Amino acid sequence: MTESPGTPTEHAGARTARRRYGVVCALFWLPPGLAMAPLVLLFTERGMALTAVAGFFAAHSVTAAVLELPTGGLSDVLGRRPVLALAGVLDAAALAILALATTAWPLTAGMVLLGAGRALASGPAEAWYVDTVQACDGPGAELRTGLARGSAATSGALATGLLLGGGLPWLLGRGPDLGARLAEATSRAVLPLSVPVLLGAVVEIVFVCYVLVALREPPRPPATPRSVLRGVPGAVRGGLRLGGRDVLVRRVLLSGAAAGGALAALELLTPGRARALTGGAESGALLYAALACAGFVCAGVGSHLAPLASRVAGSGERAVLCGLGAGAAGLALLGLTALSSHPLPAALAVLGFGLVQLGFGAAGPNQNDLLHRRVPGTARATALSLQSLAQQSAGALTGVLVGAMTPGPLPWLLTAAVLLSGALLWMRRTDRTAPAVNSSTTTRPAV
Structure with missing residues (x-):
């Protein structure tokens, strides 16, 4: 089998998997891009001090680091699709909370949920792509092209999200000052800086729907709480040994x-x-x-x-x-x-x-x-x-x-x-x- 992508010897399922993997990468990383530009400013607009903002991001980082290995093991035991969908659900909830919350504790909870979603999503999509392509074309299947396209889709989504996240609040403040009207109509629950973050939550819902529909994988043995509790530590130990x-x-x-x-x-x-x-x-x-x-x-x-x-x-x-x-x-x-x-x-x-x-x-x-x-x-x-x-x-x-x-x-x-x-x-x-x-x-x- 030749390694060139798109040749007649390449199974059609591998080409489909490559395309779907790129879409998943773009949909997952567009919301963080949308939130990247306005998030810190939104926190300060809600009256949070910079020390509190640093604490929010620390909560995100610590949560992601603590859950990184257990969630990877969960994906290896439970399957790629359910773990990736759960990541999208947590991210959607987190972005909605961050866009609307006005006090420190809900904002901290939102950043913790965002960190948990980041940990859940750090491996399943790429693992699904590799599993699927190797199932279609064998262990020697060409992987690099799909991985490259997924990475390019991630960068493109972040760049697009950054531009939209920075531009939407500015546009809402122009002309008849739609931003002020929006804030007044929602009792300041929704500020112009909240809009890109809320849009990110909507995109996350689209992401979850796409994952559930498009990322099909081979059937696995039915998961029970006992099998998950036994399988995840074993998967983590195996990864550390490797x-x-x-x-x-x-x-x-x-x-x-x-x-x-x-x-x-x-x-x-x-x-x-x-x-x-x-x-x-x-x-x-x-x-x-x-x-x-x-x-x-x-x-x-x-x-x-x-x-x-x-x-x-x-x-x-x-x-x-x-x-x-x-x-x-x-x-x-x-x-x-x-x-x-x-x-x-x-x-x-x-x-x-x-x-x-x-x-x-x-x-x-x-x-x-x-x-x-x-x-x-x-x-x-x-x-x-x-x-x-x-x-x-x-x-x-x-x-x-x-x-x-x-x-x-x-x-x-x-x-x-x-x-x-x-x-x-x-x-x-x-x-x-x-x-x-x-x-x-x-x-x-x-x-």
């Missing part, structure tokens, strides 16, 4: 942690850099929003080019090496230009920002393609959750360390060095022999 003894999986986790730290530094340091370049908080926020949107576009382009990167580099490992290396070069460029506000260094800094996102976009699908060929279907979602946990944990630690440093080149250059060390892990090729595919992934599903 991460400890398998060289390739360990590389994925370590380089993922390096990438998570780099992204955390990028998100933490760029707003201040944008403010320094423009000379004002409001103009800096506008520049950062434009940069974030452009960054998602660059990540989407990199993801789309991931299969080409693998062919040009000669292997998936070398493509990951080049992608993460490009990200490290972008961070170094940001560091080298951090001491000057001259237009030329500023333009080079923007180039470095885009290079980081482009490199990460190209590296991600190639890295996950290697991971899925090594991990059996019974531990696939757990492995993805373990990867997400490594990224989030490293990101949280990096945020604390970088936040304690004096602004300037040093935080950027240290982060670049860490990311480069993660890239160098991929200099040597590894044995690609994968474990036997679990029977649950060899039954051809109805797609």
